[in-house]
Amino acid sequence: MGGALAGSVTSRRLASAAVVLLFGLGGTLTGCEYTYDDRGTPQATPTAPAGSNVVLPPDPSLQQTVTGDALEEWAKSALPESQGRSFYSSTGYLSPGESKTEQTVQLPGGTYAVTLACRGTRRVTFTVRMGESDLVDLTLGCTNARVSVVQLDKDAILDITVGARSDANFAYRVSRL
Structure with a gap:
């Protein structure tokens, strides 16, 4: 039982670290927007997340x-x-x-x-x-x-x-x- 509990804690820590890393990278994530042509066929158009073009001025x-x-x-x-x-x-x-x-x-x-x-x-x-x-x-x-x-x-x-x-x-x- 102790090994299963330790494995579960380790898995949760790794999952938490992955989530933190994923959200920490924020600006590097992109999404897709779908548009439809005249025939109703979806076409993926990459879009940047809302905050990706933010440029912080130097101090x-x-x-x-x-x-x-x-x-x-x-x-x-x-x-x-x-x-x-x-x-x-x-x-x-x-x-x-x-x-x-x-x-x-x-x-x-x-x-x-x-x-x-x-x-x-x-x-x-x-x-x-x-x-x-x-x-x-x-x-x-x-x-x-x-x-x-x-x-x-x-x-x-x-x-x-x-x-x-x-x-x-x-x-x-x-x-x-």
Whole structure:
């Protein structure tokens, strides 16, 4: 009896999870609408659900630059906690046309996640270099974040350059995977 009860509970949990997943995907479900030709033959016409064309505007507050504690709070939320050890991170403000280059601490050889984020009205360029080699060369639309994985064959110091054409905040973190 105990095995049947456990199987029943497991089945209900899986069914509940499937329902939650199905409703969580909401916008990906489509339906069919039937129309009839002159002869009365039904013809399926795919239709989108009522809310599928909804476009949410970006959070307007992320288009404004911040300083001080607000900058630190934004960086914490924009750069999710890494699984590995964080070796270097930085945040800051860029004036229009400004770029900054910073160097990480000496990183031991291995695999690293470089998480990059920005806020402002435009885009920010991020370049991560090791010596003469570009490891990451990315123009990121603000209000977004991106994680790039880099492999260092030996100990190295990375140069990270951040630039913007308009006011922007940036944040990045280098973590060992």
